Amino acid sequence: MYYLRKIAIGLVVFMCMAMVPWAVCAEEEETVSVLSSAVDTEGTVLPSSVTGGAIGMTVDAKSAILIDAESGTVLFEQNSHDRLPPASVTKVMTMLLIMEAVDRGQISLQDKVTISEKAASMGGSQMYMEPGEQHELETLMKGIAIASANDACVSAAEFHSGTVDIFVENMNKRAAELGMKDTNFVNTNGLPVANHYTSAYDIALMSKELYKHKKTQEWFNTWMTNITVGLPGKKQTELGLTNTNRMIKIYPGANGIKTGFTQEAGYCLSASATKGDLTLIAVIMGSPASNVRFAETSKMLDYGFANYDAVKLAEKGEPMGTVMIEKGSPNMVNAVTPENISILVKKGEKDGIRGDLVFDDSIYAPIAKGDQIGEIIVYKNDQEMGRYPVVAEENVEKASLLELYIRMIKSLT
Numbered sequence: 001m002y003y004l005r006k007i008a009i010g011l012v013v014f015m016c017m018a019m020v021p022w023a024v025c026a027e028e029e030e031t032v033s034v035l036s037s038a039v040d041t042e043g044t045v046l047p048s049s050v051t052g053g054a055i056g057m058t059v060d061a062k063s064a065i066l067i068d069a070e071s072g073t074v075l076f077e078q079n080s081h082d083r084l085p086p087a088s089v090t091k092v093m094t095m096l097l098i099m100e101a102v103d104r105g106q107i108s109l110q111d112k113v114t115i116s117e118k119a120a121s122m123g124g125s126q127m128y129m130e131p132g133e134q135h136e137l138e139t140l141m142k143g144i145a146i147a148s149a150n151d152a153c154v155s156a157a158e159f160h161s162g163t164v165d166i167f168v169e170n171m172n173k174r175a176a177e178l179g180m181k182d183t184n185f186v187n188t189n190g191l192p193v194a195n196h197y198t199s200a201y202d203i204a205l206m207s208k209e210l211y212k213h214k215k216t217q218e219w220f221n222t223w224m225t226n227i228t229v230g231l232p233g234k235k236q237t238e239l240g241l242t243n244t245n246r247m248i249k250i251y252p253g254a255n256g257i258k259t260g261f262t263q264e265a266g267y268c269l270s271a272s273a274t275k276g277d278l279t280l281i282a283v284i285m286g287s288p289a290s291n292v293r294f295a296e297t298s299k300m301l302d303y304g305f306a307n308y309d310a311v312k313l314a315e316k317g318e319p320m321g322t323v324m325i326e327k328g329s330p331n332m333v334n335a336v337t338p339e340n341i342s343i344l345v346k347k348g349e350k351d352g353i354r355g356d357l358v359f360d361d362s363i364y365a366p367i368a369k370g371d372q373i374g375e376i377i378v379y380k381n382d383q384e385m386g387r388y389p390v391v392a393e394e395n396v397e398k399a400s401l402l403e404l405y406i407r408m409i410k411s412l413t
Contacts, residue, residue, distance in 0.1 A: 062286030087260030090190030
């Protein structure tokens with residue numbers, strides 16, 4: 001039972017009426033107590049920093065940041081807006097665009113993708129695919145998430161947008177929508193090229209969005225797997241993919257996200273980890289060695305989990321109550337939360353958090369799925385800390401005159 005269950009939300013609001021050899025390393029080439037608030041990060045900055053408790057902590061890297069994955073609150077930062085080459089951490093945006101297209105129904109993870117000459121020619125970490133062979137899109141996504149495959153990135157990008165150049169334009173457009181002001185993408189995979197850069201802060205923004213796609217966590221948490229590559233009728237090979245992100249092996253609760261390395265970029269990492277109801281994202285760029293990268297990321301996560309906690313009030317899509325819609329058909333609709341509602345607090349200060357569910361006074365048909373019909377007001381004791389929308393679970397059309405007449409007759413009997 002979430003804390004929200006402690007309040008009376010089980011109400012019905014009534015209103016009037018009614019993969020052989022293991023793949024080459026994927027990194028080649030390549031002062032209030034409640035801290036979170038109901039902030040939409042798209043097109044905005046991350047919520048206010050609360051790094052005061054981390055004074056004195058430094059990270060052996062060019063830049064770094066630690067955020068709460070739900071609210072985006074910054075818990076620690078070091079040169080987080082410096083523009084630096086991200087190497088394969090670029091692939092966070094590549095994967096995000098693919099997953100968002102899947103959610104829209106534009107493409108499916110079961111779609112067959114034909115490998116082009118361009119994709120097969122990619123160097124660095126790869127799946128060693130031949131031009132003309134076909135794989136399901138999900139297989140390519142596994143190759144990107146687990147083994148950082150550059151050829152899979154190009155293939156997925158071509159399938160999504162038609163050409164890599166158009167896909168890169170879409171990457172930069174999405175970056176702008178997310179408020180990534182220190183970012184310019186030139187390719188899909190982070191291979192060294194002029195004018196390709198981002199920042200730890202911006203990586204945190206896109207990692208936060210990608211983390212919402214739960215399917216990706218299945219891939220990020222796979223340590224080893226096999227895939228078959230090669231053209232049918234010719235020599236085919238069982239290729240082993242090994243995860244480049246050692247955090248999932250060495251850090252309790254680690255569940256993502258993406259490593260990166262080139263000589264220019266140094267060792268980079270966007271890492272996520274969960275303990276209890278709290279998920280943190282730590283980003284590090286330009287670390288001098290791979291083991292230092294993982295150690296320093298672990299240090300940031302340790303700091304976060306030692307000093308902060310989370311109160312989960314609701315899961316995405318969780319029913320919060322049933323609302324009657326005036327002149328609607330049907331005349332009732334479930335009210336659900338469009339996103340997780342999780343409140344970041346300082347360690348030991350979870351008590352006193354409550355959420356009050358409030359519906360609009362009058363709700364008339366028609367309404368569309370996703371329309372706001374109420375809100376959850378979050379309090380720390382009696383101090384309001386934030387408001388979160390509650391939306392209609394499905395469409396409600398206007399009732400016909402006959403349907404309204406029948407309801408009126410029934411109300412009189």
